[in-house]
Amino acid sequence: xxxxxxxxxxxxxxxxxANDMDSCYRLEVVASDLQSEGILDxxxxxxxxxxxxxFLPRLHHLESxxxxxxxxxxxxxxxxxxxxxxxxxxxxxxxxxxxxGLFKDKNEQQAKFSPKTRRSRQNVQEQERVRRxxxxxxxxxxxxxxxxxxxxxxxxxxxxxxxxxxxDFLMVFHIELEVLQNFLFxxxxxxxxxxxxxxxxxxxxxxxxxxxxWLTDLRNKLERIDLFIMLTSALCHDLDHPGYNNVYQINAQxxxxxxxxxxxxxxxxxxxxxxxxxxxPECNILxxxxxxxxxxxxxxxxxxxLATDMARHNEILNKFKVTLPVFDxxxxxxxxxxxxxxxxxxxxxxxxxxxxxxxxLQEFFNQSDTEKLKGLPVTPxxxxxxxxxPSSQTNFIRFVLLPLFTELTKLFPCxxxxxxEPVRRALEYYSNMEKATQEEAGATKS
Ligand SMILES: Nc1nc2c(ncn2[C@@H]2O[C@@H]3COP(=O)(O)O[C@H]3[C@H]2O)c(=O)[nH]1
Ligand SMILES: [Zn+2]
Numbered sequence: 001x002x003x004x005x006x007x008x009x010x011x012x013x014x015x016x017x018a019n020d021m022d023s024c025y026r027l028e029v030v031a032s033d034l035q036s037e038g039i040l041d042x043x044x045x046x047x048x049x050x051x052x053x054x055f056l057p058r059l060h061h062l063e064s065x066x067x068x069x070x071x072x073x074x075x076x077x078x079x080x081x082x083x084x085x086x087x088x089x090x091x092x093x094x095x096x097x098x099x100x101g102l103f104k105d106k107n108e109q110q111a112k113f114s115p116k117t118r119r120s121r122q123n124v125q126e127q128e129r130v131r132r133x134x135x136x137x138x139x140x141x142x143x144x145x146x147x148x149x150x151x152x153x154x155x156x157x158x159x160x161x162x163x164x165x166x167x168d169f170l171m172v173f174h175i176e177l178e179v180l181q182n183f184l185f186x187x188x189x190x191x192x193x194x195x196x197x198x199x200x201x202x203x204x205x206x207x208x209x210x211x212x213x214w215l216t217d218l219r220n221k222l223e224r225i226d227l228f229i230m231l232t233s234a235l236c237h238d239l240d241h242p243g244y245n246n247v248y249q250i251n252a253q254x255x256x257x258x259x260x261x262x263x264x265x266x267x268x269x270x271x272x273x274x275x276x277x278x279x280x281p282e283c284n285i286l287x288x289x290x291x292x293x294x295x296x297x298x299x300x301x302x303x304x305x306l307a308t309d310m311a312r313h314n315e316i317l318n319k320f321k322v323t324l325p326v327f328d329x330x331x332x333x334x335x336x337x338x339x340x341x342x343x344x345x346x347x348x349x350x351x352x353x354x355x356x357x358x359x360x361l362q363e364f365f366n367q368s369d370t371e372k373l374k375g376l377p378v379t380p381x382x383x384x385x386x387x388x389x390p391s392s393q394t395n396f397i398r399f400v401l402l403p404l405f406t407e408l409t410k411l412f413p414c415x416x417x418x419x420x421e422p423v424r425r426a427l428e429y430y431s432n433m434e435k436a437t438q439e440e441a442g443a444t445k446s
Contacts, residue, residue, distance in 0.1 A: 001028045002080075014065055016076060021136075025076060027083050055084050082129045120193045120243075130154045131185050156203040157184045163210045163231060172224050174288035183283040190239045190273055195359040195366075197241035204356075206234040208344045216412040221329040229297055232285075233304035236274035241266065244367050246309065251376045264309040271305040313400065321407055346393075346401055346426045347419040353426065357393060364392075390434035397427045 004010050005023040019025055059081050122130070133154035151159075164170060164180055191199035209231055213219060218227060242256075249257040249265045256265040275298070278284050286294055307316055345356045364382035371378045380386055381395075401423050409415045 002026065003028065012062070012080065014062060019076060027080060029083075056081075059084060078125055079129065082126050085126065121189065122193060127189055130157075130188065134158060134185065135181065151203075153188055153199060156199070157181075157188060160184050160203065160206060160235065163206065167210075167213070167219070167227055167231065168224065169228050169231075173228060173285070173293075175285045179282065179287070180285055182280075183277065183285045184235075186277045186280070186283050187235055187239065190277065192241060192243065194241065194243040195362040196356070197238045197243060197363065201356075202235060202238055204345070204348075205237065206231060208347070209234040215414060215418060225293060225296060226300070229300035229304060232274075232297070233301045236277075236301065237267075237270055237305050237308050239270045239273040239277075241270070243363050244370070245379070246311065247379050248367055248371065248376070251371070252374065264306055264311070267306045267309045270308075271302055274301065274305070313404075317404055317407065324407065324410060327411060343401065343404070344419070346397060346423050347405075348422070350426065350429060357389065361387075361389060361392065388434070388437060390430040390437060393430040394427060394434055397423060397430070402427070 002010050002012055003026045005019070005025070010016065010025070016025075059077065063077050063081070121127075130153045133152070134157045137154055137158050161177075161180060161184060164175070169175060170177065170180065187202070188199050191197075191202055213227055213230070244252075244254075246257075246264065246266050248254075250262045254265070256269050259265070260268040278286055281287065286297055289297060306312075345353045347353075348356075364379075364387075365384045368378050368382040368384060370376075371382075381392065402420075405415065405419050405423055409420055
C-alpha cells in the first residue's frame with residue numbers, strides 16, 4: 001500500500017505527483033506484520049511470493065509508460081522497484097531457512113548461484129538506494145525501533161560507522177568521515193548475495209569483535225592500532241566470497257587457486273580485495289597514517305585475514321595454547337595469534353544462531369551438489385546425503401568451538417558466561433535434536 005505525505009492511501013499510477021526528500025511517499029509492505037511475529041510460515045511466504053511476482057511486470061510496464069510520456073523516469077519508480085525487489089529477496093531468503101534445500105528449484109538455483117557466476121552482487125540501482133539511505137540516516141533513526149526485525153544494509157553501515165567513531169579511530173588515525181563512509185559502502189558492494197558469506201555475516205563478525213573489545217576491556221590492554229587492525233580485518237575477512245570453499249577452489253582449479261598456487265586462495269583473495277578498495281583515494285582510511293603505521297596495519301590485516309583459513313585452525317590454536325601460560329598483551333608476537341571471531345554464531349541466542357546454520361548448510365549443500373555434478377571429490381561435511389543439521393552442528397561444536405573457546409576463556413574468564421555457556425546450551429539443543437531424529441528413524445524402520 002502506498003501513502004502520500006499526509007497519510008492518505010494513493011494509487012500507484014503514472015499520474016503520481018513528484019516528491020522530494022522532505023515529502024516522501026510511504027510504501028507499506030502488507031506482509032511485514034508477519035515478520036515481527038517470528039519466522040514466516042513457509043507456505044504463507046510462498047503464497048506472498050506468488051502474489052508479489054505480478055508487481056514486477058506492472059512496475060516495468062509503468063516505467064516504460066512514464067518514459068514514453070515524460071521522457072524521464074521519476075525517482076519514485078526506481079525507489080518502488082527496489083523496495084519491491086528488496087522485499088522479494090527477503091521472502092526468497094526465508095526459503096534459505098530450509099536446510100534441506102526443498103524449496104529451491106535446483107536448476108534455478110544453479111543458474112543464480114554457481115561458481116561461474118561468481119559476481120552475484122546487488123544491482124547498481126539497489127546499491128545506490130542503500131547508499132542514499134545510509135548517508136541520510138543517523139544512529140538515532142536507525143536504532144529507534146521497538147520491534148525485533150532484520151536490519152537493513154544501510155542501517156548496518158551506520159552501526160559500523162558508530163563502531164569506528166566509538167573506538168576513537170577517526171580521531172586517532174585522522175580519518176575523514178566521508179572517507180570512512182565511502183570505505184564502508186565499497187565493502188558492502190564487494191560482498192556477494194549468497195546464503196552465508198554475505199554482508200550480514202561480515203556485520204555479525206565485526207559486531208562480535210566490537211562487543212568483545214568492550215567486554216574484555218581490550219581498549220586498556222592493547223594499543224589502539226591493534227584494535228583498528230582487528231575491527232578492519234573482521235570487516236574485510238570474507239570480501240567477494242564466491243560461496244565455494246578452498247577445497248572446491250583447488251579441486252576445480254579455479255582462477256583463484258591458480259593465482260594463489262592453492263595456498264589459502266579465498267583468504268588471499270579477500271585480503272587483496274580489501275587493499276584494492278583501500279587503494280582508491282576516496283576510500284583510503286589509511287591515507288593519513290605514518291608509513292610505519294601503514295606497514296603495521298597492512299601486515300596485521302594480512303595476518304588476521306589469512307588466519308581465518310580453517311585449514312590453519314589447529315596450528316593457530318596449538319600456538320595459542322603454548323603461549324597462553326606466558327601470554328603478554330604488550331608482546332606483539334603474542335597478539336599475532338588473535339584470530340577474528342569468524343565461527344562465533346553459536347554464542348548468539350538460538351533464534352539468531354539457528355537461521356545462520358540453515359544458511360550455512362544451504363551453501364554447503366550447494367557446493368556438494370556442484371561437486372557431484374562436475375565429478376569432483378565431494379566434501380564429506382557438506383554432503384546432504386551424509387550430514388544432517390544436528391550431526392553437523394554437534395561435531396562442529398565438540399571438535400572446533402569448545403576447544404577454541406575453552407582456551408580463550410582461560411585468558412578472558414568473562415567469556416565463560418557470554419560465549420562458553422551459550423555454546424554448551426547449543427550442543428545440548430542439537431544433541432537432543434539428533435537423538436529425536438534417530439529415534440524417529442528407528443520408529444519408521446520398525
Ligand atoms: N557446521 C558448522 N560450521 C561452521 C559454523 N560456523 C562456521 N563454520 C565453518 O567454519 C568455517 C570458517 O571459515 P569459512 O567462513 O570459510 O567457513 C566456515 C564454515 O565452514 C557453524 O556454526 N557450523
Ligand atoms: Zn567469515
